[in-house]
Amino acid sequence: xxxxxxxxxxxxxxxxxxxxxxxxxxxxxxxxxxxxxxxxxxxxxxxxxxxxxxxxxxxxxxxxxxxxxxxxxxxxxxxxxxxxxxxxxxxxxxxxxxxxxxxxxxxxxxxxxxxxxxxxxxxxxxxxxxxxxxxxxxxxxxxxxxxxxxxxxxxxxxxxxxxxxxxxxxxxxxxxxxxxxxxxxxxxxxxxxxxxxxxxxxxxxxxxxxxxxxxxxxxxxxxxxxxxxxxxxxxxxxxxxxxxxxxxxxxxxxxxxxxxxxxxxxxxxxxxxxxxxxxxxxxxxxxxxxxxxxxxxxxxxxxxxxxxxxxxxxxxxxxxxxxxx
Amino acid sequence: xxxxxxxxxxxxxxxxxxxxxxxxxxxxxxxxxxxxxxxxxxxxxxxxxxxxxxxxxxxxxxxxxxxxxxxxxxxxxxxxxxxxxxxxxxxxxxxxxxxxxxxxxxxxxxxxxxxxxxxxxxxxxxxxxxxxxxxxxxxxxxxxxxxxxxxxxxxxxxxxxxxxxxxxxxxxxxxxxxxxx
Numbered sequence: 001x002x003x004x005x006x007x008x009x010x011x012x013x014x015x016x017x018x019x020x021x022x023x024x025x026x027x028x029x030x031x032x033x034x035x036x037x038x039x040x041x042x043x044x045x046x047x048x049x050x051x052x053x054x055x056x057x058x059x060x061x062x063x064x065x066x067x068x069x070x071x072x073x074x075x076x077x078x079x080x081x082x083x084x085x086x087x088x089x090x091x092x093x094x095x096x097x098x099x100x101x102x103x104x105x106x107x108x109x110x111x112x113x114x115x116x117x118x119x120x121x122x123x124x125x126x127x128x129x130x131x132x133x134x135x136x137x138x139x140x141x142x143x144x145x146x147x148x149x150x151x152x153x154x155x156x157x158x159x160x161x162x163x164x165x166x167x168x169x170x171x172x173x174x175x176x177x178x179x180x181x182x183x184x185x186x187x188x189x190x191x192x193x194x195x196x197x198x199x200x201x202x203x204x205x206x207x208x209x210x211x212x213x214x215x216x217x218x219x220x221x222x223x224x225x226x227x228x229x230x231x232x233x234x235x236x237x238x239x240x241x242x243x244x245x246x247x248x249x250x251x252x253x254x255x256x257x258x259x260x261x262x263x264x265x266x267x268x269x270x271x272x273x274x275x276x277x278x279x280x281x282x283x284x285x286x287x288x289x290x291x292x293x294x295x296x297x298x299x300x301x302x303x304x305x306x307x308x309x310x311x312x313x314x315x316x317x318x319x320x321x322x323x324x325x
Numbered sequence: 326x327x328x329x330x331x332x333x334x335x336x337x338x339x340x341x342x343x344x345x346x347x348x349x350x351x352x353x354x355x356x357x358x359x360x361x362x363x364x365x366x367x368x369x370x371x372x373x374x375x376x377x378x379x380x381x382x383x384x385x386x387x388x389x390x391x392x393x394x395x396x397x398x399x400x401x402x403x404x405x406x407x408x409x410x411x412x413x414x415x416x417x418x419x420x421x422x423x424x425x426x427x428x429x430x431x432x433x434x435x436x437x438x439x440x441x442x443x444x445x446x447x448x449x450x451x452x453x454x455x456x457x458x459x460x461x462x463x464x465x466x467x468x469x470x471x472x473x474x475x476x477x478x479x480x481x482x483x484x485x486x487x488x489x490x491x492x493x494x495x496x497x498x499x500x501x502x503x504x505x506x
Contacts, residue, residue, distance in 0.1 A: 029411075042448065047397040309397075
């Protein structure tokens with residue numbers, strides 16, 4: 001199932017970890033074409049007409065789900081939505097049982113968000129005729145977020161090789177950070193992470209990622225600063241990762257004066273949303289000239305269109321090989 | 326598998342055909358209606374560019390030029406065996422009220438043209454659409470015919486037709502390449 005050079009021939013998109021630079025590059029190139037479509041007066045093409053896409057979101061999500069839904073509908077797919085509270089998972093049904101039942105209705109794609117790391121990979125293994133797109137699995141990966149971050153970076157600064165990206169915040173629990181790190185490293189960017197030591201996972205060395213304790217060393221020379229959301233849940237649920245929101249904000253929060261003091265003039269600031277204004281980002285920073293946060297959201301739709309388009313194409317290619325063409 | 330290639334037109338022949346097509350387009354089109362030449366990617370694009378130059382020479386007015394990629398509108402996207410690559414559709418003008426001449430290198434089943442017309446209508450409402458092709462090789466599967474034809478050739482359904490414009494270092498020409506019998 002390895003990707004062919006210059007294309008993307010996989011049935012599923014589970015993460016960026018196993019993708020080659022060529023596959024990621026192809027995904028971004030196709031997404032670039034879809035960006036144009038999203039600016040047209042008629043934002044719809046018949047490409048996925050007659051295909052069914054199920055959104056199986058067993059963890060809360062507004063932005064990602066909306067973005068996937070818009071992407072699927074602009075490609076003319078029929079979409080069906082199942083969320084955590086309305087699904088039988090609340091009656092104790094396992095993820096696999098839910099998915100097998102859905103698969104028996106012959107959808108073409110299931111887009112899964114699940115709290116369990118590896119949930120999407122499990123479905124991809126068990127459902128050979130349905131394409132699985134990972135929309136976030138536990139602390140593992142969020143590949144379409146990673147791709148939209150990569151597309152935003154490529155459009156903003158032109159490329160990856162030799163560029164420096166600093167990711168700041170709760171790296172440990174962040175699937176956003178993990179997907180970004182895999183993608184950025186594969187494409188040749190230098191990656192730094194910065195945050196409280198309790199939130200920096202071990203094993204980053206092997207990925208070639210530099211860990212920093214302070215913004216004072218993480219910011220200088222960086223082309224991109226990617227701020228992560230501090231999840232209030234981490235504090236409330238008796239987490240002892242850092243003493244208080246206020247202290248976190250003082251040390252690892254980003255504001256204008258820190259940017260002006262330590263960062264390059266043309267640095268861009270990213271954030272996967274939703275922003276806790278005043279915690280990881282000074283309130284006005286999200287709307288400042290440094291911010292590309294809304295570009296990320298815009299690119300998200302294009303990236304998801306590219307993913308839906310390509311996973312179905314990949315399956316088709318695999319099946320026609322099976323027919324002995 | 327043996328492949329034999331037969332030349333239908335040489336580079337000069339292609340150029341002569343294009344000149345004739347350009348003059349037919351000029352004669353046929355009402356000068357009051359703004360004219361746009363839209364090449365179907367990828368084979369139609371260089372021909373549309375060349376035709377636009379020739380039309381401009383004949384009328385002293387440059388027609389609008391666009392490109393259309395029909396990949397997303399194909400009816401065989403998920404059944405065809407070839408892996409489609411996605412190109413860019415560029416229509417840098419509002420289509421409404423334009424006379425649009427779609428340009429492609431080869432007319433075969435007609436499915437590409439159907440897809441292209443579908444896509445054009447998602448961009449706007451042209452006054453009319455006409456079709457110019459360099460080579461019509463028959464085997465239509467839809468009720469679609471070209472308004473301007475460079476050359477009609479007999480072909481087998483399994484054949485391929487390839488067109489290359491004459492340019493620096495390339496002789497150019499149109500070739501019929503035999504497929505498996």
